Structures are given as C-alpha cells and as structure tokens.
Amino acid sequence: MTSSAEDIPAKDISILLVEDDPPTNWRLKDALERAGFDVAAATTLAEARASLEARQPRVLLTDLQLPDGHGIELIGETRAHLPETEIMVISILGDEESVISAITVGATGYILKDAFPTDIAATVRELVAGHSPISASIARFIVRRTQSAAGPASGPPLNTTRLTPREIDILWGIAKGFSYAEIAGHLGMSRQTVPGHIKSIYRKLEVHTRGEAVFEAVQQGLIKL
Amino acid sequence: MTDAAKPASTAQPSRSRNVASRLAQYVLLQALIAALCILALRHPLSEPPSRYLAATFTLLDRGASRSVTLPAFVPSRAGMSDPAEFKARFDWSKTGADDAWSVYVPRFTNGIEIIVNGIEIFDSRRDPSANRPDRATPEIAVIPASLLREGANDLAIRLYAWGPLSGFLDQIFVGPDDVLRPYYEKRALLFLTLPMVFSAWQGMLAVILIVLWTVRRHEPAYGILALAMALGAIQPFLQSTIDEPAHPHLNAALIASAPLESGLVLAFAMLFFARRWPPYAALIFAPGIGLILIGLFASPDALRGAFLLLGIPSIAINLTLLALVVGWSELRKQDVPSLLLGCAVTIVMTCLAHDVLSVAQILPDRRLFFSRLSYSVLLIAIGAGLTWRFARALNRVDGFAAHLVTQLRKAEEKLRAAFVREQEQARAVELARERTRLMRDLHDGLGGQLVSIVALSERDQAASGVGEAARAALKDLRLVIDSMDDIGGDLMLALGSWRDRLTAQLRPHGIALDWKITPPGLPVHPELRPSHVIQIVRLLDEAVTNAVKHASATTITVSIATLTDLSGAYGCITVEDDGQGFAPASGASRSAGRGLRNMQSRAARCGATCEVVSNSTGTRVRLILPHRFPDSDAR
Numbered sequence: 091m092t093s094s095a096e097d098i099p100a101k102d103i104s105i106l107l108v109e110d111d112p113p114t115n116w117r118l119k120d121a122l123e124r125a126g127f128d129v130a131a132a133t134t135l136a137e138a139r140a141s142l143e144a145r146q147p148r149v150l151l152t153d154l155q156l157p158d159g160h161g162i163e164l165i166g167e168t169r170a171h172l173p174e175t176e177i178m179v180i181s182i183l184g185d186e187e188s189v190i191s192a193i194t195v196g197a198t199g200y201i202l203k204d205a206f207p208t209d210i211a212a213t214v215r216e217l218v219a220g221h222s223p224i225s226a227s228i229a230r231f232i233v234r235r236t237q238s239a240a241g242p243a244s245g246p247p248l249n250t251t252r253l254t255p256r257e258i259d260i261l262w263g264i265a266k267g268f269s270y271a272e273i274a275g276h277l278g279m280s281r282q283t284v285p286g287h288i289k290s291i292y293r294k295l296e297v298h299t300r301g302e303a304v305f306e307a308v309q310q311g312l313i314k315l
Numbered sequence: 316m317t318d319a320a321k322p323a324s325t326a327q328p329s330r331s332r333n334v335a336s337r338l339a340q341y342v343l344l345q346a347l348i349a350a351l352c353i354l355a356l357r358h359p360l361s362e363p364p365s366r367y368l369a370a371t372f373t374l375l376d377r378g379a380s381r382s383v384t385l386p387a388f389v390p391s392r393a394g395m396s397d398p399a400e401f402k403a404r405f406d407w408s409k410t411g412a413d414d415a416w417s418v419y420v421p422r423f424t425n426g427i428e429i430i431v432n433g434i435e436i437f438d439s440r441r442d443p444s445a446n447r448p449d450r451a452t453p454e455i456a457v458i459p460a461s462l463l464r465e466g467a468n469d470l471a472i473r474l475y476a477w478g479p480l481s482g483f484l485d486q487i488f489v490g491p492d493d494v495l496r497p498y499y500e501k502r503a504l505l506f507l508t509l510p511m512v513f514s515a516w517q518g519m520l521a522v523i524l525i526v527l528w529t530v531r532r533h534e535p536a537y538g539i540l541a542l543a544m545a546l547g548a549i550q551p552f553l554q555s556t557i558d559e560p561a562h563p564h565l566n567a568a569l570i571a572s573a574p575l576e577s578g579l580v581l582a583f584a585m586l587f588f589a590r591r592w593p594p595y596a597a598l599i600f601a602p603g604i605g606l607i608l609i610g611l612f613a614s615p616d617a618l619r620g621a622f623l624l625l626g627i628p629s630i631a632i633n634l635t636l637l638a639l640v641v642g643w644s645e646l647r648k649q650d651v652p653s654l655l656l657g658c659a660v661t662i663v664m665t666c667l668a669h670d671v672l673s674v675a676q677i678l679p680d681r682r683l684f685f686s687r688l689s690y691s692v693l694l695i696a697i698g699a700g701l702t703w704r705f706a707r708a709l710n711r712v713d714g715f716a717a718h719l720v721t722q723l724r725k726a727e728e729k730l731r732a733a734f735v736r737e738q739e740q741a742r743a744v745e746l747a748r749e750r751t752r753l754m755r756d757l758h759d760g761l762g763g764q765l766v767s768i769v770a771l772s773e774r775d776q777a778a779s780g781v782g783e784a785a786r787a788a789l790k791d792l793r794l795v796i797d798s799m800d801d802i803g804g805d806l807m808l809a810l811g812s813w814r815d816r817l818t819a820q821l822r823p824h825g826i827a828l829d830w831k832i833t834p835p836g837l838p839v840h841p842e843l844r845p846s847h848v849i850q851i852v853r854l855l856d857e858a859v860t861n862a863v864k865h866a867s868a869t870t871i872t873v874s875i876a877t878l879t880d881l882s883g884a885y886g887c888i889t890v891e892d893d894g895q896g897f898a899p900a901s902g903a904s905r906s907a908g909r910g911l912r913n914m915q916s917r918a919a920r921c922g923a924t925c926e927v928v929s930n931s932t933g934t935r936v937r938l939i940l941p942h943r944f945p946d947s948d949a950r
Contacts (some may be wrong), residue, residue, distance in 0.1 A: 111766070111770075113771045151493040180756060182766055185757055188758065227797055230800070230811065266832075268832060
C-alpha cells in the first residue's frame with residue numbers, strides 16, 4: 091500500500107516457511123531464495139514456534155496440515171504476538187476451506203503450492219507492499235455469504251456484516267472475472283487502491299478473540315484435538 | 316342498477332344530483348303505474364246485452380214507494396225484518412224446449428232474495444262469500460220453468476242491508492241462462508276464484524317464511540312477514556256474522572285483521588330494507604290490535620264502525636309508510652326487491668284510494684272493491700323479491716366458494732413452490748457439504764501428492780513432462796471442485812475462477828491474456844447444472860490448449876457478451892488467438908481436428924453451438940450458449 095514498502099530490498103525481508111512435505115518445502119524455499127529473500131524453513135509446528143520466537147520474521151508462510159499440529163494455531167499465535175508479521179497460508183487448491191479459515195484467524199494472503207517460482211516471489215513482494223491476493227472463488231465464497239443470511243452454509247463460518255457495500259461490489263467484480271482496472275473504472279476509484287481494499291476486507295473478516303477463532307476452527311473440524 | 320356498483324368516491328354535489336335524478340325517475344315511474352291502474356279501474360266490466368236489462372223498478376222502502384233506476388242505494392238498517400223491495404216486470408215467451416231463464420245480479424250489498432211471480436227462488440244469505448261486503452260476489456239464479464208465464468212476469472228483489480255499508484243493488488239482468496251465465500262466470504272468476512288462488516299463494520308464502528324464520532331466528536323480519544301472510548291466508552275461510560260462525564267474536568276479530576296485517580308488512584319492510592327499528596315503531600300495530608280487541612269483546616256493530624273509522628285510515632297510513640320505506644330503500648340500494656315492492660305498493664294504494672272514494676260516493680259507486688285483489692300484486696312482489704334475494708345470496712355463496720377455491724389453489728401453488736425451493740436448497744446444501752468433504756479429502760490426499768510430483772519433477776529437471784502432467788491434473792481437479800460449487804446459475808462466477816487458472820497456465824508460456832467482458836457479462840440461468848459448467852469450461856480449456864500447443868500465439872483474447880434475438884437473450888463466449896491457425900493435413904491440424912470434434916460434442920451436450928474459424932492470422936472459437944440449458948446433459 092505504501093510505496094516505501096516496495097523499496098525494501100528482498101534480502102531485508104525475512105521469511106519463515108513452514109511446510110512438512112520435503113519436496114514442496116525445498117521447492118518453495120528455492121523459489122524464495124532465488125528471488126533474494128532471507129528464508130528460514132521449518133517442517134513442524136514446534137520448529138516454527140522456535141523460529142518465530144528467535145527471528146521475528148516479516149513474513150510467515152505456513153501450510154495448514156502439520157505433523158504436530160495445525161497451521162491455524164500458528165497463525166493465531168503469530169497474529170497475537172507479532173502483529174507486524176504478514177501471514178500467508180500455503181494452499182493446494184486455492185479453496186475457501188483452508189484460505190478463509192486462515193483469513194479469519196489473521197492471514198492476509200495465500201499462495202498455491204504448485205505456483206510457479208516467479209509467481210511465488212511476486213505474491214510475497216506484493217503482500218509486503220500491502221497488496222493481498224484474492225482468487226475469484228474466494229471472492230465468490232465471501233459475497234455469497236453476504237447474500238444468503240438464511241440457510242445452513244457449508245465451509246468455515248464467516249461474519250460479513252462489517253463489509254461496506256463498496257467492498258462487496260469489489261468482491262462481486264473479482265468473482266465474475268473482471269480485472270482490477272475494470273472494477274476500479276466501474277466504481278470510480280483508482281486501480282492501485284483495489285488490492286489495499288482486499289487486505290482491508292481480510293482484516294474485517296478476522297475473528298478477534300483468539301479463543302473464538304479456535305472454538306470455531308474446532309467446530310469446523312479444522313483442528314483435530 | 317349498475318350505478319350502485321360504482322364506488323361511492325364521487326364528489327358530494329354530483330352524488331346528491333344523482334340521488335335527485337333517481338328520485339325523479341322513481342316518482343315518475345310510480346305516477347305512471349298509478350295512472351295505468353286508474354285507467355284499468357275505470358275500464359268497465361263487460362255486461363250482458365242491454366235488452367235483458369231490467370231497468371225500471373218500483374222501490375218499496377220503509378213504507379214509502381217510488382220509482383228507481385238501478386243501480387240504487389238504500390240506507391242500512393239494524394235487523395232483517397224490514398228489507399227494501401224492488402219490483403219490476405219482464406216479458407217472457409216460450410221459444411224452445413230447454414230455454415231456461417235466469418236472473419243475474421252482478422253486485423249487491425249485503426243480501427238479496429229473488430222472487431219471481433211471488434215465489435222466492437234465491438236467497439244470497441245462504442252463500443257465506445256473498446255475505447262479505449268486501450267481496451263483489453255476483454249471483455245468478457235460474458228461474459224454474461214452471462214459474463214462468465207467457466207474457467209479463469213479476470220480479471221482486473228484497474235487499475237486506477245490515478251495515479256498516481248502505482244497501483246497494485246494481486243493474487239486474489233477466490234473460491236466457493246461456494246468454495247471462497258467461498258474464499256471471501267471468502265475474503266469479505275475477506272476484507271469487509282469483510282471490511282464492513291468491514290466498515293459496517299467501518298461505519304458501521306463510522309456510523315458506525315460517526320455515527325461513529325457524530332456520531334463521533336472528534332475522535325476525537321473516538317471522539313478522541310469516542305472521543302477516545298467515546293472517547291474510549285465513550281470510551277466505553272466515554264468515555260474516557250473518558252466517559253465525561262457531562266463534563263469532565274470534566271470527567269478527569280475524570276478519571278485521573287487515574290493519575294488523577298491513578302493520579306487520581310495514582314492520583317487515585322496515586327490518587328487511589331499512590334494517591332499523593325506530594323507538595315508536597310498535598305504534599303501527601296499535602290500530603290493528605285495538606280492532607282485534609274490539610272484535611273479541613265488543614258487538615259486531617261496534618267493530619264495523621270502528622273498522623271504517625280506524626281500520627281503513629290505519630291501512631292507508633301503513634301503506635304510505637311502506638311506500639316511503641321501500642322508496643327510500645330503492646333510492647339507496649337500487650335493488651330489485653325494493654323496486655318490485657315499491658310498484659306493488661303504488662298499485663295497492665291507488666286501488667285503496669279508488670275504493671274509499673267510491674264508498675264515499677265521490678267517484679261513481681258500483682261497489683266494486685279492488686283493494687284486496689290488488690293486494691295480491693304485493694304478495695307476488697314479496698315472493699319475487701325474496702326469491703331474487705335468495706338467488707343473489709346463492710350467487711354470492713358460489714362466488715365466495717370460487718374465491719376460496721382460487722385462494723386455496725394459490726396457497727397450494729405457493730406451498731409447492733416453497734417445497735421445491737426447499738428441496739433445491741437442501742440439494743444445494745447437500746452439494747456444498749459433499750464438495751467440502753471431497754475437497755478436504757483431495758486436499759489432504761491426491762492434491763498433496765500431485766504437488767509433491769510437481770516439486771520433485773522440478774528438482775530433477777529431466778522429468779519435466781511429468782511435472783506438466785501433474786500440473787494439468789491439479790488444474791483439472793480445481794475445475795471439478797469449482798464446478799460443484801453453487802453459483803446460482805451465474806456462469807460468470809465459474810468463468811471468474813477459470814480466468815484465475817488460465818492466467819496461471821499462460822504465464823510460463825509468455826502468452827498474454829486479454830479478457831474482455833461486455834457488461835453485464837452473461838445472462839443468469841437458474842437451470843444451469845454443475846455438469847453444464849464442466850462441459851463449458853473444459854470446452855474453453857480445449858480451445859486455449861489448442862492455441863498454446865499448436866498456434867504459437869502471443870495473445871489469447873477471451874470475449875464474453877450477451878446477445879439478443881427473437882426468443883430472448885443468450886450468452887456468447889469467444890476465444891481468439893493471434894497464431895498461425897492450423898493448416899490441413901499437418902500433424903497439428905489432426906490433433907486440432909480431434910479437439911474440434913471434442914469441443915463440438917461438449918457444446919451439444921449443454922445445448923450450445925461451437926463455431927471454429929481458423930486461418931493464417933489466427934483461430935477463433937465462438938461458443939454460443941442456449942437460451943435455456945437442457946435438464947440433463949444428453950450422453
């Protein structure tokens with residue numbers, strides 16, 4: 091969002107990568123290091139906690155299914171203790187199940203596990219600059235929640251009441267495949283402000299007490315106790 | 316009539332003008348009816364040829380003798396001992412064997428004896444109906460052949476007049492029985508049979524009304540009218556005191572019940588038409604009840620006097636009030652019963668006025684009373700009006716029933732729609748739940764493994780084909796999961812996700828994606844099913860894959876627009892590349908041709924058509940969506 095953030099050299103951006111599948115861990119780490127980022131990798135929740143404590147990274151990139159716990163817990167803790175840290179969830183399908191659950195506990199971005207190395211680096215850089223990524227299917231999931239108050243919905247619970255009509259319009263545009271430029275033109279705003287709005291939307295979807303978030307995650311069966 | 320149906324929202328002045336014009340119309344109609352009635356009353360009844368008229372009589376009345384021409388009046392007297400005697404002569408000559416002669420007396424009050432050549436041949440006092448002065452009973456008496464003499468014969472009529480009316484004797488005819496009898500029959504029909512028929516009708520009305528009132532106790536109007544009808548219906552069975560009935564006082568009281576009857580009819584009209592009962596309304600019964608009490612406890616003479624003084628005026632007053640009530644109701648409601656009753660009351664009032672005026676000898680008096688006869692018109696009006704009301708009520712019930720049926724059908728339809736909606740909702744929820752479960756499974760299992768393959772293949776650079784295959788598998792997995800989502804018939808939502816996947820697919824190939832949406836995109840199709848979405852997206856994927864693999868394109872343009880033709884709006888999606896097209900017979904064209912057939916069969920499965928144009932400057936795939944997607948894809 092701020093132009094100064096984009097000026098930060100890649101080597102000054104520290105990243106903690108948490109991924110338990112060794113080939114994927116290697117692949118992501120390789121892609122980020124090639125882009126010049128300062129990357130530390132972890133494969134378990136315990137390792138990740140220790141590393142977080144020690145390095146206080148600028149960016150946390152975490153998978154959700156970990157051998158000794160759930161990524162949701164890690165995201166919640168990081169959000170509580172390191173508010174400056176940008177959090178991204180690593181998703182396989184870019185689906186709402188994992189991404190939205192992560193967003194409700196404080197994540198503001200996601201990357202696909204099979205994304206191309208250049209895309210992975212670009213997404214991280216964008217996030218540090220305040221630009222959250224969003225897919226059409228995630229936008230669709232959120233706006234459909236704003237529509238149908240009635241009826242039992244599947245997927246993670248989502249409180250959309252704090253979203254403004256303009257934010258909902260932006261989400262509709264994304265869900266229907268319009269470009270940021272088209273959305274901005276249609277809503278009479280600058281193209282550059284759209285990604286900032288996305289981050290603001292994610293922040294509004296966040297559930298604020300940690301207990302509440304964990305409770306809901308448990309209810310959804312995301313955390314297996 | 317139709318004016319009444321209009322809403323009463325018109326301005327006050329025009330409304331009062333309206334009422335004034337309706338009042339004028341009503342009064343004019345009643346005046347016309349009265350005039351017609353007077354014309355009919357003044358029309359003389361047919362009489363036998365005047366050569367049979369016995370015109371000149373010598374009247375012996377209370378010792379005095381004078382010559383009179385009939386019709387003639389004599390004062391009434393107290394007893395039967397001293398009748399007035401009319402004497403005349405008529406000529407008879409024997410012409411044939413069975414040539415019977417008769418004396419025909421069309422009208423008299425109150426009783427007569429006919430004496431021919433000194434022998435009495437007829438006494439009307441033995442005929443109860445003739446003893447009722449309010450009935451214009453005609454009499455005919457056959458003269459026994461043995462009494463007749465060739466040449467002049469003596470005829471004497473003794474006239475008894477016991478009040479309250481004076482004695483009256485109309486013109487008398489003496490002649491052949493076969494000439495005179497038809498005139499007698501005609502009068503008897505009019506003044507005896509017809510009243511009997513109407514009495515029967517009145518009796519039936521009474522029974523119907525009693526039944527009505529028993530069923531509908533909360534409507535006393537019917538009970539009151541039933542009582543009136545019952546009082547009227549017994550009239551023909553009552554005898555005058557001359558006939559010495561078993562209960563003379565009760566009989567006299569009932570004969571004098573007409574004022575009470577008129578009061579009851581008025582009370583009915585007030586309840587039925589005006590639906591109100593003014594505080595002193597019970598007074599209308601006072602004269603009637605008074606007369607009945609006089610009849611029960613006083614002498615017949617007192618009753619006769621009281622009837623003339625009290626009964627007739629009270630009947631007239633009741634009729635006037637009835638005319639006002641009915642007229643007011645007709646002006647306000649303009650319904651058939653008030654109009655019928657209004658006209659009938661006018662007729663009765665005209666006849667009553669005629670009768671009173673002729674009794675008072677202001678009009679030529681032939682002692683023909685039409686009030687009771689005209690009352691039958693009122694009875695017919697009451698019957699017709701009631702029937703009309705019932706028919707209307709039945710119609711209203713039918714209408715209400717029809718309305719209920721319609722309402723019920725509407726409610727049923729709503730319920731059915733709600734049920735269908737609920738079922739659909741339940742299906743959508745089930746689909747979403749299934750999708751969530753499947754996605755979790757795929758995410759944790761197949762998806763993770765595919766990602767691992769991608770990562771591994773990238774580490775060992777050699778096996779890049781495997782990596783590509785794994786990526787394609789992941790892409791297809793995303794498509795399948797995405798298509799299962801409930802997009803509410805908005806294909807744009809599916810295309811939005813497709814755009815995300817397409818962008819990721821094209822980036823490593825260095826091909827630009829030009830995505831053009833002509834607002835508002837595509838029409839919404841509530842009948843759109845996940846199977847349609849998969850077919851469409853796979854078709855589009857195929858088009859893009861052809862461009863990527865065979866065309867050496869630098870830009871792929873996807874255009875989305877809604878077109879309109881005669882049968883409505885439909886969507887159109889175009890995928891264009893700026894590549895080299897596919898030349899026939901080359902290897903690329905063979906696989907492109909296979910792709911083409913594939914695309915066309917996919918399009919056919921969801922009712923769409925797919926046009927492909929390829930030349931050296933590029934390939935264009937145009938997918939034209941149907942107006943309505945088929946229920947299930949035809950496999």
